[in-house]
Amino acid sequence: RWLTDGAETLAFVSSQASLLHYDASLIRPQGLRGGGVAGISLSGDAEVVYFGAVRTDDGEHGEPMVVTATGETVKVTPLAEYPAKGRATAGVRAQRFLKGEDRLTTAWVGPRPAASTARGEIVELPEPDPRRDASGTALDTTPDVVGRLIERA
Secondary structure, three states, rough: OOOOOOOOOOEEEEEOEEEEEHHHHOOOOOOOOOOOOOOOOOOOOEEEEEEEOOOOOOOOOOOOEEEEHHHHHEEEEHHHHHHOOOOOOOOOOOOOOOOOOOOOEEEEEEOOOEEEEEEEEEEEOOOOOOOOOOEEEEEEOOEEEEEEEEOOO
16 A cells, blocks of 8 residues: 555564554655665564554444464454554563464454455455454464455445
8 A cells, every 4th residue: 555645554463472553654755876764673583574554444344453473373452452663672572482483474463354365265254353462363264364354336
């Protein structure tokens, strides 16, 4: 999704279950010679598994949710439960790992989340959990793909 007016929230989720979000208005436009913008601060072998621009004022599509998955467990939490942090910080922990879990495989931030396997099989997500630092819920099948549910008219 393209930034339209700076009212969006930029969100990052790392493989180490760190979530960072901040107002897009904090980013100053750069020209062709710009050196880029600092995003999330990563440690060790962590990598970004999700980055996107999210509207938090879109009453039509619902409250943005944070979906995180380890391959074993899945967690859904309202984005509003996580405090915004500044650019180039590590953010806050979005999911507590259970024994045997050590990284997120999938993450997504946005309204009306829907999930599937890589083969297109629907995955029912657990109910939202308001605890921002809780562990995930074990499911028979965990999602490989998460995105916004689009209803046809």
